[in-house]
Amino acid sequence: MTPAATAADLALRPATLDDAELAADLVTEARPRDPTDPVLLRYHWEHPWDDSVWVRLIASLGGRDVGLCALNHPRDWARMPERYARLQVELLASRRSPERLDALFAAAEADAASAGALRASTWAWEDDAAKIAAAYARGFREERRERFWELDLRERREELERMSDASRRRMREQGIAVLTLDRDGDPDRYRKLWAMSNEAQDDVPTTVPHTTPPLESFVTSLRSPGLREDRIWIARAGEEVVGVSMLEYPPVRGVVQTDWTGTARRIRGRGVARALKCETLVQAIALGVDRVRTDNDSRNAPILHLNETMGYRPAGEMVQLLKELARS
DSSP states (O other): OOSSEEETTEEEEEOOGGGHHHHHHHHHHHOTTSOOOHHHHHHHHHSOTTOOEEEEEEEEETTEEEEEEEEEEOSSGGGOTTOEEEEEEEEOGGGOOHHHHHHHHHHHHHHHHHTTOSEEEEEEETTOHHHHHHHHHTTOEEEEEEEEEEEETTTTHHHHHHHHHHHHHHHHHHTOEEEEGGGOOOTTHHHHHHHHHHHHHHTSOOSSOOOOOOHHHHHHHTTOTTOOGGGEEEEEETTEEEEEEEEEOOSSSSOOEEEEEEEOGGGTTSSHHHHHHHHHHHHHHHTTOOEEEEEEETTOHHHHHHHHHHTOEEEEEEEEEEEEOOOO
16 A cells, blocks of 8 residues: 555554554454553564564544554465455544445455455454444455453462362373473473474464464564563473463553463373463462453364363454455
8 A cells, every 4th residue: 555545534654663552542442341452562563473464554534543454464475375364444433434444444455455365354343243344345254253251260269279280180190291481491492382383273273274483483472571481381291392371461451361372282182281271370360360361263162161161251252254355
């Protein structure tokens, strides 16, 4: 998109890193019960998880910044022959209208198509009727859902401590070591953790194919302001890293939530994911956290079952919408 552009009566300009705070405010206004941390968002903008290409535009009305229009896609389409681009549209509630939402979607779609995308994906909270209606009007259709959960740590403290003790015994019996990343002296630990995480990520149900992050990007993601190596729990079986679970602690605002939990294929069914999640939760309790959140694909039966048995309660769903883009 050119530096000066419009969408309906909105003026669009390229976003800078300094606009991350505005974007966090926009997303928070749309979902106040699940605030977005501006420090974390800026870090994620600066360090894309999978080394993808991002285009972000700030929408203004009468000189006031009121919205965000963004898209991302793989840097090399050979990594995703299906050619999906992920779109994001946000507008202040007081400035929302079907015409403006439509125009922002149209701008993002046009940029995606010009970059070579053949399909577009976007997400909306299930109760965001206006955004879903705008997407449907442009030809998007629901594909799948992401289920969100919340766990009351004060209410479940004793049960979680008992579950953690049982999991520790089970891990000892199997010869599996559970420890924080900062205590692991293996000089090859990051590469092993990266390789195991890639294997686990490949097994998460999805429509838009996963793309493997470069090792450097993966390590950079572990240095997010919301993560610390003494709060990243890993499982080791001999020389192998076979599992990981970590909570992200927002430095400014928001709820502590699961950043990632994954296990190696060969170790599944042996309680490793539960043991790791228990350690993150017991640690959070010791740090004074009262509740945590997590989210999972609604068709990921094993992790959904694990959440339910640990006492997580449903906290809403996000809808993924897909569309075929016109080919030039």
